[in-house]
Amino acid sequence: MKTVGIDNGLSTLLYGSNANVQLSVPQLVEKVLERKEGTLSATGAVLATTGKYTGRSPKDKFIVQDEISKDKVDWGKVNQPISEDVFDALYNKVVHYLENKDEIFIFKGFAGADEKYRLPIQVINEFAWHNLFAHQLFIRPTEEEVATHEAGFSIISAPTFKADPSIDKTNSEAFILVSFKKRIILIGGTEYAGEMKKSIFSIMNYLLPENGILPMHCSANVGREGDVALFFGLSGTGKTTLSADPNRKLIGDDEHGWSNTGVFNIEGGCYAKCIGLSQEKEPQIFDSIRFGSVLENVVLNENSRIPDYDDSSLTENTRAAYPLQAMNNIVDPSVAGHPTTIIFLTADATGVLPPISKLSKEQAMFHFLSGYTSKLAGTERGITSPQATFSTCFGSPFLPLPATTYAEMLGKKIDEHNVQVFLVNTGWTGGEYGVGNRMKLSYTRSMVQAALEGELTNAEFQPDPYFGVNVPLHVTGVPDEVLQPKKTWTSEAEYDKKARELAEKFKQNFTKFQHVPNNILALGGPTV
Incomplete structure (x- = not known):
């Protein structure tokens, strides 16, 4: 197998004949159905399942230890180190793997609603539904911005490529590898889409403090008088639910930065936990799950294709991904005081x-x-x-x-x-x-x-x-x-x-x- 350099390998993926770049939501939905990656629900949302990985896999996440990161990262059980050689070897394997796929999907966008601090990103996916997820979760560019877009960080995701721990020096078949030097996030062996979202958040947690900005795992909304509230908490504690208040405008549901001028959303969408979801209890979330949204590990009625949000047979961690603009009570752009x-x-x-x-x-x-x-x-x-x-x-x-x-x-x-x-x-x-x-x-x-x-x-x-x-x-x-x-x-x-x-x-x-x-x-x- 010929070994490719990091830059050349990335260029090969971006400009290869199998690359679908910046497809629209309808085009991506068509691809998902055509490739049998998912099912269309009665709400118009695409449903996909993720196999045995129905949540994050923290023991499979590593950061490359190099001259940039070695004295800055807080190394330990959370931030596990790997060598550059291990990263490069696995990177080359994944690039070759994706090169030989009939199709791959590329999204170009941003992390950070405040244009002064936003990070240009690109997401390279094996799955069309993962690219649809990226399209809905991150900040979507205008046509003019796409033309001049230069990625500051890239995600390369190959869920069906499974690592061999004895050879690849990983902990399992799954891996989430971050190189701050090469500005690449490499994901494989897991179909759980949330790994992409949280990897970008980790990157922003590394980069934003350099500019005096506090990155925060929180939701945020603003009242009629302009009063801003932050809701901190881990998954399942109620950030998304409590910030989706009909009497207050939503800034964002999960990740924000706090600069010298105020707060801004890092994302362009919501990734709502939807176990037990009902229109009565959480109408804003319920009504946002429509065409273009992604349902993850939700069970559908076999005939009607109506989502059963009470069914946890696949996982308690059922999810819905949708753009902020699917909600009618938001701050747009997602910036406040x-x-x-x-x-x-x-x-x-x-x-x-x-x-x-x-x-x-x-x-x-x-x-x-x-x-x-x-x-x-x-x-x-x-x-x-x-x-x-x-x-x-x-x-x-x-x-x-x-x-x-x-x-x-x-x-x-x-x-x-x-x-x-x-x-x-x-x-x-x-x-x-x-x-x-x-x-x-x-x-x-x-x-x-x-x-x-x-x-x-x-x-x-x-x-x-x-x-x-x-x-x-x-x-x-x-x-x-x-x-x-x-x-x-x-x-x-x-x-x-x-x-x-x-x-x-x-x-x-x-x-x-x-x-x-x-x-x-x-x-x-x-x-x-």
């Missing part, structure tokens, strides 16, 4: 955290660095029930730099703009997972509304006995006893036991951080 409110979302599987609490500056920094939540079923391979986890900055799988880099930037911005910060638990109440129940969405919406509309500014608060956060005694639309988690448990002794256990986990987790001011733990952490 500085936030006035920040909400940290957590799905607490122990059921002991208050459903809403107001945080001091130190508590905000503590909980941002802690990033406590529960990994929910299906969000990662092998996760079948909620598992307690601490994900630094509510997004540690996507942070190439040390966590304190992002935390220090957030702390400065909270001070500069006098931002109010709240911790909202969308997890369990009345007991831990398996005993209690998931917090009612209607209650959570009422609490978030109270925080955003100023109802809690001068409310009466009571410190939580275990975590020290200030818990409001009354919130319109929420029973008072729900606000105090201990009152929802049948056994107070069992609640006390679980609360102490969680408080201790917070403290133990925080010992991993170096060079964090002592007052962050002393004033921001648990009080027991």
Whole structure:
């Protein structure tokens, strides 16, 4: 097999006779159906399934360790190093593999809605439905922008190419390899489209801080008075659902940057979790799933082709990808001013955290660095029930730099703009997972509304006995006893036991951080 250089190999793919460049949505849908990659649903959306990889595969993600990255990346279990030689060898194999395909698909676009900071990207796909996904998730260029487009980063995705770990030095058949030097993301062995989305987010988490911009794993919206709110949280905690508020315009549902002039969306679409989706509960998301959208691992009725959003037989992590413009209540372009409110979302599987609490500056920094939540079923391979986890900055799988880099930037911005910060638990109440129940969405919406509309500014608060956060005694639309988690448990002794256990986990987790001011733990952490 002839070995090709990185640049030449990329040029071969971009200009090869099998390359379909910048196809329109209807053209891509036609290709998906023609190639039998997916099925057309009754909503007009394309449905595709992803086989055994129905979520991210974090153990298969690597970063090339070279002269650019070696002293900058926070190496460890999340950012696993590989050598340039390993990357180049696998890259050459994938390029040859795609060269011999009848067709490949190329999308050119951007990451970053603010033109001053956007990153030109190109996505090279083996599958037409993956290219449709990229078209809907990233920012689409104008015809004039396509003509002058020069990619600053490239994704090359070959899902049916499977690595041989004994030869290719990977952990499995799947691989997600990032080279900051060559500005290439190489993906293979997994059909899960979310790897492309999150890889670009990881790239932006590396690049944006160089320009003084804080990259954030959060959704964002803006009220009628121009007040901007951020919602931080891992997959499944409610970012997409809670930011899709009919009374507020959506900026974006998952990834943003915060510059000296305000916030901007990194993406051009939404990747909504749709297990249990209904028009009644989440009308904006439900109505956005139409022609051009991509449904991932959703089960269709065999005859009617109507999606069954309650069917989790393939995975709990069913998804819908659609462009922001499919929604009728958005900010376009996705740029807004500085936030006035920040909400940290957590799905607490122990059921002991208050459903809403107001945080001091130190508590905000503590909980941002802690990033406590529960990994929910299906969000990662092998996760079948909620598992307690601490994900630094509510997004540690996507942070190439040390966590304190992002935390220090957030702390400065909270001070500069006098931002109010709240911790909202969308997890369990009345007991831990398996005993209690998931917090009612209607209650959570009422609490978030109270925080955003100023109802809690001068409310009466009571410190939580275990975590020290200030818990409001009354919130319109929420029973008072729900606000105090201990009152929802049948056994107070069992609640006390679980609360102490969680408080201790917070403290133990925080010992991993170096060079964090002592007052962050002393004033921001648990009080027991």
